[in-house]
Amino acid sequence: MLRYSYVILFLCIYAVVAGKHDVYKGYSVHGIKLTNATHKEFIHSLELELDLDVWQHGTPKLRDAMVMVSRENTVSLMEKLDTMGLDHYVHLRDVAQAFEEHDLEISAWKRGRSNVLPFEDYPRYAEVDAYLEKVAQEHPDIVTLVNAGPSFEGRAIKYVKISTSNFADTSKPIYFLTATVHAREWVVTPAALYMIQRLVDRRPEDQDLLDSMDWIILPMINPDGYEYSHTTMRLWRRTRSFRPEISSSCYGADGNRNYDAAFASVGVSSNPCSDIYPGPSAFSEVETSYVRDIMQANLQRIQIFMDIHSYGNYITYGFGDARLSPNVAQQHHVAAIMGAAIDPYKLPQAPYYVVGNSNLLMYETSGCAQDYAQTIGIPLSYTLELPEYGFDFRVPPSYIGQINSETWHGVAASARAAVLYYRARN
Numbered sequence: 001m002l003r004y005s006y007v008i009l010f011l012c013i014y015a016v017v018a019g020k021h022d023v024y025k026g027y028s029v030h031g032i033k034l035t036n037a038t039h040k041e042f043i044h045s046l047e048l049e050l051d052l053d054v055w056q057h058g059t060p061k062l063r064d065a066m067v068m069v070s071r072e073n074t075v076s077l078m079e080k081l082d083t084m085g086l087d088h089y090v091h092l093r094d095v096a097q098a099f100e101e102h103d104l105e106i107s108a109w110k111r112g113r114s115n116v117l118p119f120e121d122y123p124r125y126a127e128v129d130a131y132l133e134k135v136a137q138e139h140p141d142i143v144t145l146v147n148a149g150p151s152f153e154g155r156a157i158k159y160v161k162i163s164t165s166n167f168a169d170t171s172k173p174i175y176f177l178t179a180t181v182h183a184r185e186w187v188v189t190p191a192a193l194y195m196i197q198r199l200v201d202r203r204p205e206d207q208d209l210l211d212s213m214d215w216i217i218l219p220m221i222n223p224d225g226y227e228y229s230h231t232t233m234r235l236w237r238r239t240r241s242f243r244p245e246i247s248s249s250c251y252g253a254d255g256n257r258n259y260d261a262a263f264a265s266v267g268v269s270s271n272p273c274s275d276i277y278p279g280p281s282a283f284s285e286v287e288t289s290y291v292r293d294i295m296q297a298n299l300q301r302i303q304i305f306m307d308i309h310s311y312g313n314y315i316t317y318g319f320g321d322a323r324l325s326p327n328v329a330q331q332h333h334v335a336a337i338m339g340a341a342i343d344p345y346k347l348p349q350a351p352y353y354v355v356g357n358s359n360l361l362m363y364e365t366s367g368c369a370q371d372y373a374q375t376i377g378i379p380l381s382y383t384l385e386l387p388e389y390g391f392d393f394r395v396p397p398s399y400i401g402q403i404n405s406e407t408w409h410g411v412a413a414s415a416r417a418a419v420l421y422y423r424a425r426n
C-alpha cells in the first residue's frame with residue numbers, strides 16, 4: 001500500500017514537471033549548406049544511417065537542408081558533414097523547448113482574441129469538421145459537403161464540392177485541392193480552409209473562378225495523424241494505421257509515398273518505423289484511397305491538382321524519379337504563373353517561390369500524390385510547399401493570415417491559367 005502511494009505521488013510530480021514535448025529532449029536541428037547535387041544523395045544516405053528526421057531537403061545554393069538528430073547521433077552527423085566539407089549550423093538546440101514555446105505562443109494568440117475562425121488558427125479536427133458543416137449549411141446554393149468515409153481510427157474525412165451548377169455543367173474543368181496528408185505540417189490546414197472561405201465569399205473579383213470552374217477541396221486527408229500531432233507527438237507525419245503483423249510498435253505510413261505511382265521504388269525506407277515508409281502496398285492507407293477515388297470519379301474534368309504541404313516556398317511537379325511528362329512546358333508555365341502571382345505579396349524575409357521538377361529541386365520520391373495524378377492523366381499536378389519565415393513547423397499563428405492571402409493569389413492565378421489550357425484542349 002505504501003509503495004502504491006509512492007507511485008501515485010511520483011506520477012503527480014511527474015505530471016507537473018514533465019513537458020508535453022519531452023520525447024524530443026536531446027534532439028537538435030541543424031541547417032546544412034548544400035553546394036552541389038551530390039549532396040542531396042548524401043543527406044538521404046545520412047537520413048537512413050543516422051535516423052535523421054529531414055525537415056527540409058534543401059536545394060543546392062538555394063535552400064539549406066534542415067535535419068533533426070538525436071543526442072546519440074549528433075557527433076557522427078557533425079563528423080560526416082565536416083568530412084564532406086559541408087558548412088552547417090545549429091538551427092534549434094533543444095527541439096522540446098522550442099515546441100513548448102510554440103505552444104505558449106498559440107495559447108496566447110487564442111487568449112488575445114475572440115471568435116478566432118478556424119482558418120486564422122491551428123484548428124483541431126472537430127473545429128475543421130464543424131467549419132465544413134457550417135459552410136455547407138450557409139451556402140447550399142454552391143457547396144455540397146461529402147463524407148469520403150472513415151479514417152483508420154474512424155474520423156469522417158470530408159470534402160467540399162463548390163459549383164454554381166452543382167456539378168451538372170460537365171463542360172467546366174475541376175480544380176482539386178488537398179491538404180494535411182503530413183500531420184505535423186499544421187499551417188496547411190488553415191490555408192486550405194481559407195481557399196474554401198474565399199470561394200464562398202463570392203467577391204466580385206473572384207466570380208470568374210466560380211463561373212469557369214468547379215472546385216473540390218479536401219482540407220484534411222490524415223485526421224488521425226493530425227490529432228496525434230496535437231495530443232501526443234508534435235512531429236508525427238504519418239497516418240495511424242496499425243498492422244501488428246508488420247510492426248507491433250510502429251504505426252502508420254507516409255501517406256505521400258503510398259500512391260500507386262512507381263510505388264516503393266525510390267526515396268522510401270522499408271523500415272516500418274521510418275517517416276518515409278510507404279506502407280505495405282499502394283493505397284494500403286484508407287485515407288489515400290479516398291483521394292484516389294475522387295480523382296478517378298472526376299478524371300475527365302480535373303484539370304489541376306494541388307497538394308498543399310509545409311514548407312519551403314516550392315511548387316513542384318513530377319515525376320519523383322526526374323522523368324518529365326510530355327506537357328512539362330505547360331506544367332512549368334502554370335507553376336511559374338502561380339509562383340509569380342504570390343511573390344509580390346510575400347513578406348521580405350520569405351524566399352521567392354521556386355518552381356520545377358520535384359526530384360531536380362529536392363530529392364527523389366515515389367508514390368506521391370503529385371505523381372499519381374500525373375500518371376492517371378490529370379494534366380496539371382503539383383505539390384505546393386508554403387512559406388515558414390525561419391520558423392520551420394512552428395509558424396506563429398500571427399503569420400497564418402499572410403500565408404492564406406498570398407496563397408490565395410497563387411491558387412487563383414493557377415486556376416485561371418489552368419482554365420485557359422483546358423479550353424485549348426477541349
Ligand SMILES: *[C@@H]1O[C@H](CO)[C@@H](O)[C@H](O)[C@H]1NC(C)=O
Binds near residue numbers: 086
Ligand atoms: C560536390 O561537392 C563535393 C564536396 O562536398 C565534391 O567532392 C564533389 O566533387 C562535388 N561534385 C561536383 C559534381 O561538383
